[in-house]
Amino acid sequence: MAARAYDELRADEAAVWDRFYAEFAFRPRVREFPAIKEPAPSVTWSLASVDDSAVDRLAEVVHEALATLAGSGSVLALDWQHPCYRVWPSRIGPDTVDPPASPGWPLSPYPDGDYFIYLAEDFRFGTFGHPWELSLCVFGAELLRLTEVDLHELLGDPMRRTPVIA
Template identity: 55%
Template sequence: MMGDPVVALPEAEYRRVWDRFYKHFSFQPSMSPLKWPAIEEPVASVTWSLAALDSDPDDERLDRLVAVVEQGLSSCAGPSGTLFALDWQHTSYRFAPQEVGGPGQLAWPLSPYPDGDYFIFLAEDFRFGSFGHPWEESLCLFGEELLNVAATEVDKVLGPPIRRSGKVVGPA
């Protein structure tokens, strides 16, 4: 277990984790729609458009989305697990999700909502996580375990997904 619930990744580890992320997900950051979704979305993944949040003046749906994703990530990490919180080209973190976000605790580092940059949450073994794409305005959740605990609630907040397992979902 970590001493502090949130720790900035030291430079060498930051590079190792990001290099591994680039390779594992074939990450190709781009603002161009021709190059989206920016990662090779895993077989066990679901991606939603964040457009439903555009008409959310009081941020109620956004708050619900953040809560659902954070609860799902926490649940999957388990009582003593840690996660990476990656902010593209900025400070990234290792943190204990069970020890943040509650009364009297530090806030989560970053948000599942990609506010201006790629925000990524990952299990240390990369088996589950989230990928927020700021320019596509999308959120991808991956890993069977995370999808099992969060996808139904995310559907309720954002509507039907735009992709499953990296493949475009047709109209319902």
């Protein structure tokens, strides 16, 4: 039997969210942006003009980079106020047994109505999708190195950039 590509965070979910709120100063708001203290380095793009084909390409770019960085390990996929997951990207594919029995990633980086967040297990890189600002913040030097050129081409000039502090 094939291994699951992702499992719902159950026992760990409260601790993960507590750490996220603390480390990112998360302030869920409909009108005040950004909702997190964007870490350095990070780049935030507007998603306001993204169409369906761009959403697919956005997911492809981000998921591929997360898979590269995770290797055989896992990343966290957080959906605010909804079930969250631990994802093993190397297991995603047609031969996996995924809840709810459909192969693929449990979330898109595109925030479809709620905050969608991908995080390294140690929080050193990830994405933060803001549904009301319609933005995507990509952070961590490793993840930016793998995604920035493609996301710039897809989404245009960034809204914000948080440089590395020397």
